Amino acid sequence: MEPYLRLNVNLDGDRAGRLVGAREIVAAIVAAASRRSGETGLRLPPVRVLAHQLGISKNTVAAAYAEAAARGVVAGRRRRGVFLRGKTAAAHAEPGAAPPAPRLQPARLPSHGAGAHGAVSLSHVFVDPDLLPRRRLSECIRSVLRTPGIHAFYEAQGHAPLRRAIADRLRRRGIPAAAEHVLITTGSQQALDVVCRALADRRVATENPAYFLARRLFEMNGVAVTGLPFDPFGGPDLDAWSRQLRAARPSLLYLTTNFHNPTGYSHTTEGLETILAIAAEIGMGILEDDWGSDMLSFSEFRPSLRALGGPGVLYMNSFTKKLLPSMRIGYLLANEQTIGALVEAKRVSTLGGPMLLEASLFEFLDRGYYDTHLEGLQRALDERYGLCLDLLRRHMPDGVSWTTPGGGPLLWMELPRAVDLDRLSARLLERGIVIDATRESFFGTPHLHGFKLGYAYPKPAQLERAIPMLGAAITREMRRT
Amino acid sequence: MEPYLRLNVNLDGDRAGRLVGAREIVAAIVAAASRRSGETGLRLPPVRVLAHQLGISKNTVAAAYAEAAARGVVAGRRRRGVFLRGKTAAAHAEPGAAPPAPRLQPARLPSHGAGAHGAVSLSHVFVDPDLLPRRRLSECIRSVLRTPGIHAFYEAQGHAPLRRAIADRLRRRGIPAAAEHVLITTGSQQALDVVCRALADRRVATENPAYFLARRLFEMNGVAVTGLPFDPFGGPDLDAWSRQLRAARPSLLYLTTNFHNPTGYSHTTEGLETILAIAAEIGMGILEDDWGSDMLSFSEFRPSLRALGGPGVLYMNSFTKKLLPSMRIGYLLANEQTIGALVEAKRVSTLGGPMLLEASLFEFLDRGYYDTHLEGLQRALDERYGLCLDLLRRHMPDGVSWTTPGGGPLLWMELPRAVDLDRLSARLLERGIVIDATRESFFGTPHLHGFKLGYAYPKPAQLERAIPMLGAAITREMRRT
Numbered sequence: 001m002e003p004y005l006r007l008n009v010n011l012d013g014d015r016a017g018r019l020v021g022a023r024e025i026v027a028a029i030v031a032a033a034s035r036r037s038g039e040t041g042l043r044l045p046p047v048r049v050l051a052h053q054l055g056i057s058k059n060t061v062a063a064a065y066a067e068a069a070a071r072g073v074v075a076g077r078r079r080r081g082v083f084l085r086g087k088t089a090a091a092h093a094e095p096g097a098a099p100p101a102p103r104l105q106p107a108r109l110p111s112h113g114a115g116a117h118g119a120v121s122l123s124h125v126f127v128d129p130d131l132l133p134r135r136r137l138s139e140c141i142r143s144v145l146r147t148p149g150i151h152a153f154y155e156a157q158g159h160a161p162l163r164r165a166i167a168d169r170l171r172r173r174g175i176p177a178a179a180e181h182v183l184i185t186t187g188s189q190q191a192l193d194v195v196c197r198a199l200a201d202r203r204v205a206t207e208n209p210a211y212f213l214a215r216r217l218f219e220m221n222g223v224a225v226t227g228l229p230f231d232p233f234g235g236p237d238l239d240a241w242s243r244q245l246r247a248a249r250p251s252l253l254y255l256t257t258n259f260h261n262p263t264g265y266s267h268t269t270e271g272l273e274t275i276l277a278i279a280a281e282i283g284m285g286i287l288e289d290d291w292g293s294d295m296l297s298f299s300e301f302r303p304s305l306r307a308l309g310g311p312g313v314l315y316m317n318s319f320t321k322k323l324l325p326s327m328r329i330g331y332l333l334a335n336e337q338t339i340g341a342l343v344e345a346k347r348v349s350t351l352g353g354p355m356l357l358e359a360s361l362f363e364f365l366d367r368g369y370y371d372t373h374l375e376g377l378q379r380a381l382d383e384r385y386g387l388c389l390d391l392l393r394r395h396m397p398d399g400v401s402w403t404t405p406g407g408g409p410l411l412w413m414e415l416p417r418a419v420d421l422d423r424l425s426a427r428l429l430e431r432g433i434v435i436d437a438t439r440e441s442f443f444g445t446p447h448l449h450g451f452k453l454g455y456a457y458p459k460p461a462q463l464e465r466a467i468p469m470l471g472a473a474i475t476r477e478m479r480r481t
Numbered sequence: 482m483e484p485y486l487r488l489n490v491n492l493d494g495d496r497a498g499r500l501v502g503a504r505e506i507v508a509a510i511v512a513a514a515s516r517r518s519g520e521t522g523l524r525l526p527p528v529r530v531l532a533h534q535l536g537i538s539k540n541t542v543a544a545a546y547a548e549a550a551a552r553g554v555v556a557g558r559r560r561r562g563v564f565l566r567g568k569t570a571a572a573h574a575e576p577g578a579a580p581p582a583p584r585l586q587p588a589r590l591p592s593h594g595a596g597a598h599g600a601v602s603l604s605h606v607f608v609d610p611d612l613l614p615r616r617r618l619s620e621c622i623r624s625v626l627r628t629p630g631i632h633a634f635y636e637a638q639g640h641a642p643l644r645r646a647i648a649d650r651l652r653r654r655g656i657p658a659a660a661e662h663v664l665i666t667t668g669s670q671q672a673l674d675v676v677c678r679a680l681a682d683r684r685v686a687t688e689n690p691a692y693f694l695a696r697r698l699f700e701m702n703g704v705a706v707t708g709l710p711f712d713p714f715g716g717p718d719l720d721a722w723s724r725q726l727r728a729a730r731p732s733l734l735y736l737t738t739n740f741h742n743p744t745g746y747s748h749t750t751e752g753l754e755t756i757l758a759i760a761a762e763i764g765m766g767i768l769e770d771d772w773g774s775d776m777l778s779f780s781e782f783r784p785s786l787r788a789l790g791g792p793g794v795l796y797m798n799s800f801t802k803k804l805l806p807s808m809r810i811g812y813l814l815a816n817e818q819t820i821g822a823l824v825e826a827k828r829v830s831t832l833g834g835p836m837l838l839e840a841s842l843f844e845f846l847d848r849g850y851y852d853t854h855l856e857g858l859q860r861a862l863d864e865r866y867g868l869c870l871d872l873l874r875r876h877m878p879d880g881v882s883w884t885t886p887g888g889g890p891l892l893w894m895e896l897p898r899a900v901d902l903d904r905l906s907a908r909l910l911e912r913g914i915v916i917d918a919t920r921e922s923f924f925g926t927p928h929l930h931g932f933k934l935g936y937a938y939p940k941p942a943q944l945e946r947a948i949p950m951l952g953a954a955i956t957r958e959m960r961r962t
Contacts, residue, residue, distance in 0.1 A: 102766025
């Protein structure tokens with residue numbers, strides 16, 4: 001069937017809303033005909049459709065169409081309906097005016113470089129899907145689906161029972177927390193986004209190098225960024241940071257306390273305390289990103305920035321990597337001063353998240369599945385970490401060094417400057433191994449020369465195959481120079 | 482247990498990554514002690530924990546701790562572990578430095594005014610949950626959960642089969658569309674957000690009044706907005722719009738073609754054509770928000786702006802209201818020029834959405850459930866719409882008028898200027914009826930004096946009770962004046 005016109009049929013003035021008659025329909029058709037600029041053959045709505053939508057009898061509509069035809073504004077076409085009369089007899093519309101596509105900013109994200117099917121990625125920070133509790137999560141989703149009513153709506157701040165469960169969990173880890181200060185987000189990425197959007201003064205400091213999607217997020221939010229360079233082996237030079245921060249006076253320091261991406265660095269406790277002292281002195285807020293600590297065994301007793309620095313410190317974390325990436329559930333812990341603006345920023349960005357999944361995650365936490373799962377996950381990651389170190393020690397040539405983060409998902413590999421990282425990446429890709437030697441993460445000229453090595457995603461057999469090949473390729477590149 | 486320090490233990494320089502010995506552990510402890518500013522009683526990590534994380538023997542760690550004790554840097558406490566020596570003997574930490582909470586923008590969203598439990602809301606644009614296909618959606622989610630593998634990851638652009646199903650559906654409704662130009666979003670709100678974020682030139686025009694969360698979204702994105710006033714009875718004065726647009730030269734017009742919120746207005750076809758001609762002439766892009774057309778019977782044959790104006794027109798729609806609000810799935814249709822920047826803006830905002838729900842929605846569409854569901858939904862909404870008009874005609878005093886959108890979820894009620902809308906809202910709230918007479922939606926002084934009336938959410942019996950009370954309350958307020 002052909003498209004048909006949308007008409008606007010109304011009584012005038014105060015009588016609008018009362019039942020319309022043939023007269024108002026004719027007036028609407030005449031108005032449509034007089035205002036139409038194109039030479040189109042659009043139909044009037046079928047009689048029964050217009051009668052239905054106006055809540056009047058078909059006879060009234062038919063009478064109106066007959067009057068419009070008598071006035072020469074419309075013409076019937078056999079078996080096709082009643083059409084507005086164009087200036088020509090063309091049955092089909094000429095294409096109308098076509099506005100241009102809106103001008104958008106050029107896309108700037110590096111492509112994924114995923115490599116061919118079957119390639120081993122050594123640059124993922126995801127966890128091997130075989131280590132994720134999909135069966136138990138499915139159980140919890142099924143259980144929520146059996147509860148009537150729960151998943152029809154959403155709350156901008158997030159499902160209240162889930163917020164309570166998260167606050168309980170944080171308290172058990174030494175972080176005072178109340179459910180009313182927790183905001184559920186679409187992964188860590190939205191947590192960082194809502195903070196940026198809510199900031200009154202958009203000047204932020206963060207580690208250099210930084211997670212490249214965080215960099216783009218700052219740019220997209222018009223946030224000016226001070227990059228604080230650090231060495232993933234020795235940690236940050238805090239005297240230098242202090243000087244930089246005093247000069248730049250950012251309103252917020254965004255710091256990844258455990259397993260910083262891409263360096264794998266975790267801050268020492270005394271480092272965190274020094275950072276808190278600087279922040280307190282210059283009146284700078286802190287956003288702690290704690291995505292990694294759940295992946296390290298025995299980490300539940302290490303104090304977080306939020307625990308050390310009190311409720312002014314914003315804290316973010318995510319279940320994305322540890323449970324199921326496709327659930328996309330992260331959260332922020334704020335305080336009574338900051339929660340309101342953050343909830344508003346979330347509401348304006350995406351209104352709310354999928355309550356069904358939030359309720360299912362609550363069920364998962366409530367049944368104690370998460371702790372059991374983490375134990376197994378940490379054990380598996382420890383094994384892969386140990387294997388990875390073992391392989392590196394056996395297969396890396398002298399001059400190559402790497403950090404030893406103690407477990408978790410990633411470490412930093414530092415190569416001699418003479419090695420051409422792009423060439424190395426290309427050679428490895430030919431052999432089915434993906435590394436991420438991009439320098440997109442650095443502010444300015446990179447002060448490091450290497451790449452992250454993620455060992456949570458590849459299976460042990462893949463590590464056993466890929467790391468010796470990595471060692472051989474690096475050796476070859478070193479000999480070239 | 483008490484928290485313990487995070488140490489950084491490494492070999493120096495090129496040897497980093499090789500096995501550490503007691504010497505490096507002692508060096509790390511000495512560094513921690515020398516750099517600590519606070520008088521805290523933090524423990525060293527238990528011997529077995531540090532040995533595990535460093536991949537070395539417990540004896541090595543124990544030897545290092547003994548050496549550190551001999552140097553006077555740490556001291557053992559019976560049954561509690563080994564502690565860094567503070568300057569005092571205080572067993573518990575003084576609170577360290579506490580940075581301030583970051584300064585955020587004040588929250589400005591109006592509160593929900595939901596009224597007491599059991600209140601009838603006449604201002605919802607949601608659909609009565611009893612009309613939503615929860616059983617069938619549950620079936621689809623269960624079916625997806627039985628497929629191994631599908632929901633471990635996410636794609637920033639959205640689940641490919643869902644994008645294909647959406648493109649098919651659009652094509653059947655007369656909109657040429659390809660899956661590679663579809664972007665899945667968290668509801669309409671994120672669709673609008675990613676467009677704003679990707680815009681190279683942040684000047685937008687939109688209807689006045691406008692959906693208030695869209696207004697806040699524009700503000701949050703630093704978008705300058707031109708409000709185009711219009712009359713929900715007679716539609717826009719397009720000559721006036723043309724003059725305003727030529728003066729303001731926005732890069733984008735954001736237009737809700739069906740059931741504009743809060744007025745309920747749907748543009749006529751000749752109005753859309755005139756708007757396209759203006760846009761083509763002044764080089765302005767268009768974003769069409771088509772959230773409402775699925776709720777109107779027989780609407781599948783009404784041409785959309787995208788169908789009339791071609792692939793340069795950005796098109797957005799959402800399943801949120803029609804399927805299950807908590808799924809939060811909407812989408813954008815772009816073209817080859819615009820899709821890249823939009824995917825990037827989505828990726829930077831939230832990375833991806835919950836693939837499990839995207840896959841379940843695909844299943845729902847693929848099984849043909851959506852069309853069956855829409856038929857029933859439209860029938861039910863038509864009934865409520867008819868009932869609502871009937872009740873309004875019987876119970877509204879002269880001088881009150883309302884639009885007749887032909888079905889769908891909402892219409893506009895216009896009251897005599899003399900009625901105090903705030904007083905009316907307050908009086909109705911006392912009687913358990915919620916209306917949304919806020920003027921937050923207007924740019925400048927409101928040119929309308931009324932509120933939206935949503936009839937998709939209240940059940941017929943609630944409409945039968947609430948609308949006569951609404952009529953009585955308005956009559957009373959009119960008599961006061």
